[in-house]
Structure formats: structure tokens, C-alpha cells
Amino acid sequence: MRYRTIGQDPATRREVSVLSLGAMRFGTSTDEATSFAILDRYAEAGGTFIDTSNNYAFWVDGTQGGESEELLGRWRRSRGVGVGITIATKLGARPNTPTSTFSHDIEGLSATVIRESAERSRERLGVDRLDLLYAHVEDRDVPVTETVEAFAGLVADGTAGLLGVSNHWAWRVERARNVAAAAGLPGYEVLQYHHSYLRRRTDLPTLRSADGELGAVAGDLLSYVRDEPSLTLVAYSPLLGGAYTRGDKPLDPGLDHAGTPARLEALRAVSKETGATPNQVVLSWLIGGEIPVIPLVGASSVAQLEESLAAVDLDLTPEQRARLDEAR
Structure with a gap:
């Protein structure tokens, strides 16, 4: 395994593996025995960076989420997992009532929600401090200063370490970071966004969730991270749900443009040369790029x-x- 350091402050920064494991379906569609086997193998291989959220996976069984965090808590206790494993979680997108579909009725990013949801996540995970805590989706109804100060308060009282942000427009990330810097408070240092080898169309809305249109990785975000080397970019869904290798997994319409066939041709050629699968080439391309990215992968086996x-x-x-880079 290979590792990199995320975060700048010696009190909160972490050394994590360059491959992160997503636990989104653990405890719901992936049963406990299989989830534990995957987690055990990941840790055995030197993996140290596990990702979850307080709303995973409400859509599977019509709850408000929390099943993934609870399973990770049981795994931690049964295996005696300590500080060597970094567990990242998210808040802000947990539904306010049980549901099986994405809804606009979510908890948001108010100071009260941040404080209370972080506490419940700590309880489910069985930890004193959340190693990395993300703002999961945008909340345009809460002043950015309130959100920034609430996250910083968790760091100040030792219940959160690194702070991160997911699915926000790049300009809103910069605004929040500026507010934090002006007040001398810790700000977002880790950015988690959908990112893969294939490029998305720029003439369509990017991604959507319960909170509306979301920013995904595009030129503005990549240039932002390039100019801010203190930031870490984590890429979720880098393998497009199996679409690189499975004929029964069609590409998202946002990838349907003239450049996609050329990039797929380059990907397949490099895969053949290396003897690696297309998925492995994509992950290697992300990890070792000019802007190093930590891919976040799921696994059901x-x-x-x-x-x-x-x-x-x-x-x-x-x-x-x-x-690969030059394919158009």
C-alpha cells in the first residue's frame, strides 16, 4: 500500500492510504459477514481510509440512514481497530423522515444540526473524535458563517479533526474557506466529488441530488485544487458503477459526447499493454496524476x-x- 498525508495542522492531519474504501452499502445491501470480510481484507492490505455518511443507506430500506456507521462501529469494536484507521463521515443530507427516495427534506447545515448529527455519528461509530467530517451537500438556507463556525467548534472541542466538503460548487467552497481564514478558524481541507477518467459534458447540468444541481469535478475545480496544494481531492464513483467493464452498465448521459470514444479507446489500449483491467488503469491514472487524487472505491465482494x-x-x-491525458 502507498500513503499520503492529508491536512496541514499537526493536530488533525492524517496519513491515509491512497485508495479509500467506501462503506455506503455496508449493513444494508451488503450483509454484515461480507462487509466484515471486505473490511478485514482492506485493513490487511494496509488500507487505512474508510468512507461513510450518516445517511447511508436510507434508500435501501426506507430509514433515515446510519446503518453503515453502525456496522463500522461494530467492526471497529470486534477487531479492536484503533487510531491507525481513518474513518471519514458526512452530515447534512440525512432525511428528516424515513424514506426510500431522495428528497429535499434533509437536515441541512445549521449549527444545531452539525452539533447534534456529529454527536450521533460519533456514537454509532464508537469514537471520541471524527477523523474527517464532511459537509455532504449544499445548504443555501443557512448563512455560510454559521456553518463554518459550527464545524470549527467541533474541531475546537476535540470531537472532529479534519474538515471536508462534498458536492458544493467550487465558488461556494472558496467562499467558506475565505470566511474561515478571515476568522482564524479551521476550514475545509478535503474535497470529495464525483470524478473519473471520462469527462462529463459541459452543456448539461452536472449532477443532481435532493439539494438540486451539484458541482462535479470539472476544469474550475481541478484548477482550484492545482493552485491550492494544501487541498486533497477524493474521487467517489471513479469506476462509474462498473460501466468501464460491464456491458449491462450503460454510461451516464452526461458522458455521451464525441470525446468519450477516443478516451475509451486509449483506456483499452493501455489496459492491453499493461495487462491490467480498465478499472485498474483508471485508478492508477487518478492516483499518480499531476493532481494526485485519492479514489474512493466500493466493493460488494x-x-x-x-x-x-x-x-x-x-x-x-x-x-x-x-x-490517456491527450485523448479527445
Whole structure:
């Protein structure tokens, strides 16, 4: 396994594996025995960066979420997991009532919600401090200063470490970081967004959730991270739900444009040259790029996880990387 340091403050920064494991379906569609087996193998391989949320996975069984955090808490206790494993969680998108569909009726990012939801996440995970806490989706009904101060309050009292943000427009991330910096408060240091090798169309809305249109990785966000090396970019859904390798998984309409066939052709050529799967090439491309990205992968079996773990040791040549980058 390979590792990188995220965060700047010695009191909160973490050394994490360059491959993160998503626990979104653990405890719901992925049963406990299988979830534990995947987590055990990930830890055995040196993986130290696990991702969850307080709303996972409400859509599976019509709850408000929390099943994933609860399972991770049970796994931690049964395995005696300590500070060597970084568990990231999110708040802000938990539905206010049980539901099986995405809704606009979510908790949001008020000071009260941040304080109370963080406490419940700590209880479910069985930890004294949340290693990394994200604002999951935008809340335009709450002043940004209130949200920034509430997150900083958790850091000040030792119940949260690093702060992160997901699914916000880049200009809103910058606004929040400026507010925090002006007040001498800790701000967002980790950005979690949908990102993969294929590029999305720019003439369509990016991504949508209960909170409306969301910013996904595009040129503005990449240039922002390039100019702010203190930031870490974590890429969720980097393998497009299996669409790179499975014929029964069609590409999202946002990827339907003239550049996609060329990039798929380059990806398949590099895959053939290296003897690696297209998924492994995508993960290696993200990890070792000019802007290093930590891919966040899901797995419903140990075999799926093994494929992703092998990508960590795949080193693309400069020529192969150039061919992937330049494909239009």
C-alpha cells in the first residue's frame, strides 16, 4: 500500500492510504459477514481510509440512514481497530423522515444540526473524535458563517479533526474557506466529488441530488485544487458503477459526447499493454496524476476489492499517461 498525508495542522492531519474504501452499502445491501470480510481484507492490505455518511443507506430500506456507521462501529469494536484507521463521515443530507427516495427534506447545515448529527455519528461509530467530517451537500438556507463556525467548534472541542466538503460548487467552497481564514478558524481541507477518467459534458447540468444541481469535478475545480496544494481531492464513483467493464452498465448521459470514444479507446489500449483491467488503469491514472487524487472505491465482494487493491502497484509510464491525458 502507498500513503499520503492529508491536512496541514499537526493536530488533525492524517496519513491515509491512497485508495479509500467506501462503506455506503455496508449493513444494508451488503450483509454484515461480507462487509466484515471486505473490511478485514482492506485493513490487511494496509488500507487505512474508510468512507461513510450518516445517511447511508436510507434508500435501501426506507430509514433515515446510519446503518453503515453502525456496522463500522461494530467492526471497529470486534477487531479492536484503533487510531491507525481513518474513518471519514458526512452530515447534512440525512432525511428528516424515513424514506426510500431522495428528497429535499434533509437536515441541512445549521449549527444545531452539525452539533447534534456529529454527536450521533460519533456514537454509532464508537469514537471520541471524527477523523474527517464532511459537509455532504449544499445548504443555501443557512448563512455560510454559521456553518463554518459550527464545524470549527467541533474541531475546537476535540470531537472532529479534519474538515471536508462534498458536492458544493467550487465558488461556494472558496467562499467558506475565505470566511474561515478571515476568522482564524479551521476550514475545509478535503474535497470529495464525483470524478473519473471520462469527462462529463459541459452543456448539461452536472449532477443532481435532493439539494438540486451539484458541482462535479470539472476544469474550475481541478484548477482550484492545482493552485491550492494544501487541498486533497477524493474521487467517489471513479469506476462509474462498473460501466468501464460491464456491458449491462450503460454510461451516464452526461458522458455521451464525441470525446468519450477516443478516451475509451486509449483506456483499452493501455489496459492491453499493461495487462491490467480498465478499472485498474483508471485508478492508477487518478492516483499518480499531476493532481494526485485519492479514489474512493466500493466493493460488494472481496474479489472486487482485490481488483482495486492491485491498482495501487500499477505504475503507468509517462507515455501511457500522456496517451490517456491527450485523448479527445
